[in-house]
Amino acid sequence: MGRKNNKKSPSNDEIETKEILEFGIKVLVNYDSSSPSTKSSFYNDKMQYNRLLSLICLRTLRNTLEYNGKLKCLDAFSATGISGMLWNKYVDNVEVTMNDIKEDSISSIKTNCILNNVQFVENEKTIDDNAVIITQQDANVLMHSKQYHFVHLDPFGCPVHFLEAACRNTYNKGIIVVTATDIAALFGNAPSVLLRNYQATTFKCDYIKELGVRILIGAICRTLARCNKGVRILYSVAVGHFIQVAVQVLRGALKADNSLTNVKRVIHCSFCQQWTIHPESHHPPENPYKLLDCPCYQDSSAKMGVEIGPMWVGSIHNQAFLKSFISNSNDLKKTLPIDDDFMHLTKVLLLESVCPDTNKKEDELFSEETNKGDISTGKREREETVDNSSTAPMFYLNLHKLNLKDMNLPRSRKIVELLRSANYQACKTHFCDRSIRTNATYPVIKELIGHHFYHNENMHIDFL
DSSP states (O other): OOOOOOOOOOOGGGOOEEEEEETTEEEEEETTTTSOOSSSOOOOGGGHHHHHHHHHHHHHHHHHSOOOSOEEEEESSOTTSHHHHHHHHHSSSEEEEEEOSOHHHHHHHHHHHHHTTOOEESOGGGOOTTOEEEEOSOHHHHHHHSOEEEEEEOOSSOOGGGHHHHHHHEEEEEEEEEEEOOHHHHTTSOHHHHHHHHSOBOOOOTTHHHHHHHHHHHHHHHHHHHTTEEEEEEEEEEETTEEEEEEEEEEOHHHHHHHHTTEEEEEEETTTOOEEEOOOOSSOOSOGGGGSSSOHHHHOSSOOEEEEEEEEOSOSOOHHHHHHHHHHHHHHHTTSOOOHHHHHHHHHHHHHHHOOSSHHHHHHHHHTTTSOOOOOOSSOOOOOOOOOOOSSOSSOEEGGGSOOTTOOOBOHHHHHHHHHHTTOOEEEOSSOTTEEEESSOHHHHHHHHHHHHHSOTTOOOOBO
16 A cells, blocks of 8 residues: 555645746745645646747737837736736837736736836726736636637646637737647547547557647637637647747638638558548548558558548748748847847748748848738738748658668758758757657668668768
8 A cells, every 4th residue: 555645734824935037027835835725826837938938929019010009018927927918118109917716826927027127007097008818717618708819728737718709809910829738638648538628539650740730720720710710820839738829810701711721631651650631521531541542452452541630731831921930030039039049040930931932042041030020910901811822841750760670860950961962951849859850761761771871881970
């Protein structure tokens, strides 16, 4: 039998608090804030990148949207209020609303506002110029009752229960940032939960993280379509134990229809990891396995194909927005202690938005990264379609699955350069350090490595 835990939970008088400094904002958190509960405000130091991404996203929107008035911004699940205070301090001309339904969280937000000399009001009719609004409401009720230009949904767990309200009342060309921490479902460990919440199926494979991102985007797109709105994907990130997706809302039924054309199912070969998009047809194909380029179904009597989705099959990064995002990151780095790992992450996201086929195109991409991309204007758009197409290939390949017999695996950078020299698209991916995004297949990569590195005696190889 296991040892019995006799440790008692401390009473309210025994709860200790400590002060934490994050990007210039001081917050008081309880000793047990590492896990959510009904008695303490939730703070997670592992979500710093999540808060930093939403901050720079809002700053980018403020600098690219031609709107002279104050941007109305909502942090729907504020907890300690740190995100809202970051927005209020580092983004100009915004009206920040910090909301939480828990009484303890509201008390924590007020305490932290006082600690940081941030003025706050509970009635927006009496708001001052630099004050933030603190509300204690159910997030769905609040978002149904008021419109916002920028909404950040970061509940503890699945965000789909709040998508309907956020999608319905966000202004045209506004941004919804969705953070999902239910990665057990999205990454294939809880298929029944995924089916219940996202109405989708998945399969644990080499690119499972990107599958989870695309399933989440598919759910956002379908929700917006029910509100007669289309979507433009700005960026998608899956790091640590969270996924964050930023989308721009585009009003119009035709834009909604156009966006829905990018929500489809995918057929995946569980043996060789090849995939193909299921054709859009009212009639089922006679032999779905023939849609795959691989001959695995002929070589094996087992059923190797798996149908997964529905999911988003369009672009998951917007090149113009990410250029402006990096520019704002560089500006913010002058005042905030943003580490090099985060800056590297943003550059990899920009690289993935294009996935160049030559080193020259990569150099040109980063030489222009300081140019602000025009992703949104205040002028009325006349076009009824939204371009979510992508030149970058879907999904990535895990290089450690190559199974190179009697050969060592070269560094990923060498493999990327080798693929580009053979006119294939290739680049690193932020989803996995051991993987690359490319339109080449495993057999092609294995053949190129064997021919180039091991048939050229004068070639020096750097091994992992």
